[in-house]
Amino acid sequence: MSSIPRDQWYVAAYGREIAHELFSRTICGESILFWRTRAGTVTAMSDRCVHRRFPLSEPPSRLVDDQVVCGYHGFTYGADGGCVAVPGQTRVPRTARLKSYPVVEQDSFVWVWIGDPAKADPTRIPRAPWLVSPDYTTVSGMEPLKARFGLLVDNLLDLSHETYLHGGYIGTPEVAATPITTEVDEEAGIVYVSRHMDDAECPPFYAKSTGLTGRIMRWQDIEYTPPCLYKLHSRIAPLGVLPNADGTDPDAFHVEVVYAITPETEHSTHDFWAVARDFALDDQGVSDFLAENNRTVVLQDVAALDVLEQVIATEPEGYQELSINIDTGGLAARRMLAKLVAGQSAGSRV
Numbered sequence: 001m002s003s004i005p006r007d008q009w010y011v012a013a014y015g016r017e018i019a020h021e022l023f024s025r026t027i028c029g030e031s032i033l034f035w036r037t038r039a040g041t042v043t044a045m046s047d048r049c050v051h052r053r054f055p056l057s058e059p060p061s062r063l064v065d066d067q068v069v070c071g072y073h074g075f076t077y078g079a080d081g082g083c084v085a086v087p088g089q090t091r092v093p094r095t096a097r098l099k100s101y102p103v104v105e106q107d108s109f110v111w112v113w114i115g116d117p118a119k120a121d122p123t124r125i126p127r128a129p130w131l132v133s134p135d136y137t138t139v140s141g142m143e144p145l146k147a148r149f150g151l152l153v154d155n156l157l158d159l160s161h162e163t164y165l166h167g168g169y170i171g172t173p174e175v176a177a178t179p180i181t182t183e184v185d186e187e188a189g190i191v192y193v194s195r196h197m198d199d200a201e202c203p204p205f206y207a208k209s210t211g212l213t214g215r216i217m218r219w220q221d222i223e224y225t226p227p228c229l230y231k232l233h234s235r236i237a238p239l240g241v242l243p244n245a246d247g248t249d250p251d252a253f254h255v256e257v258v259y260a261i262t263p264e265t266e267h268s269t270h271d272f273w274a275v276a277r278d279f280a281l282d283d284q285g286v287s288d289f290l291a292e293n294n295r296t297v298v299l300q301d302v303a304a305l306d307v308l309e310q311v312i313a314t315e316p317e318g319y320q321e322l323s324i325n326i327d328t329g330g331l332a333a334r335r336m337l338a339k340l341v342a343g344q345s346a347g348s349r350v
Contacts (some may be wrong), residue, residue, distance in 0.1 A: 005340035007115030011260035024057035044101040130276035139291035140274035147309035157330040174200035193329035232257035
């Protein structure tokens with residue numbers, strides 16, 4: 001059985017990736033064709049011609065105004081996926097229609113619904129408003145991961161690995177040494193994991209971007225909405241500096257780290273990442289530094305998880321891994337993902 005929850009919204013791309021040209025990406029095992037219409041709307045449909053399955057994203061297929069012309073036999077499709085012309089005859093077969101996908105563009109992401117279109121409720125898409133807020137400056141990217149998406153979920157829900165895998169960038173001894181608290185909101189479908197370090201070393205990632213030196217307060221508050229969106233609310237402040245009683249926090253630095261965890265296939269993942277900050281908004285040097293360093297951190301995760309995927313593929317059947325206190329967030333996320341998969345399986349039998 002597939003481990004990928006369907007009837008779900010997934011991030012397919014950044015809005016900046018899709019223009020008035022053919023763009024293809026595989027999401028949850030389905031090859032999907034995207035383009036932006038002349039009116040600016042993103043459309044999504046199957047990247048396979050109904051005639052002989054030629055990929056419509058592959059040259060010499062082309063976009064003519066708001067119609068896709070297959071480069072193999074000339075079948076032509078409108079922005080809704082319906083075929084409008086076929087070669088050698090005037091009648092278009094009734095079944096000549098590409099599968100179309102509901103799409104929503106929100107918070108710099110293009111979200112696509114995988115599953116039953118009748119269940120596609122845009123209000124279920126989790127928000128990441130910092131990515132488009134004028135009060136924040138954002139750097140972002142995407143890295144391919146040759147590992148199942150669940151491994152990336154495990155990785156991000158347990159940040160103790162920063163101490164060991166990301167030393168010299170974001171990792172310090174206090175991350176692994178500080179206990180976490182975990183809460184699960186079953187009704188909202190969110191896992192919360194918090195680690196508050198009130199006396200910690202300032203890692204280079206923050207020292208060079210904020211200007212803080214010496215010991216700091218460093219708070220990490222994770223909010224994961226299965227299956228796709230992960231948010232890390234990072235607070236960095238001088239020792240002893242706390243938020244005001246009214247919730248304002250003018251003397252701290254805030255970094256919102258967002259990951260969209262999108263399965264490409266059962267064993268590969270699109271790892272979208274973004275870092276939004278509320279300081280040095282116009283400092284291109286800070287942006288360049290954070291972009292380069294966060295990509296380095298992401299690539300360190302990618303290298304480790306690619307290896308782990310290979311290990312899992314060759315391990316003996318029935319192997320039992322060991323879990324400890326730091327894994328409570330990841331284990332909660334696994335249970336929620338399994339529940340989503342089981343729910344869709346039960347629904348399909350009704």
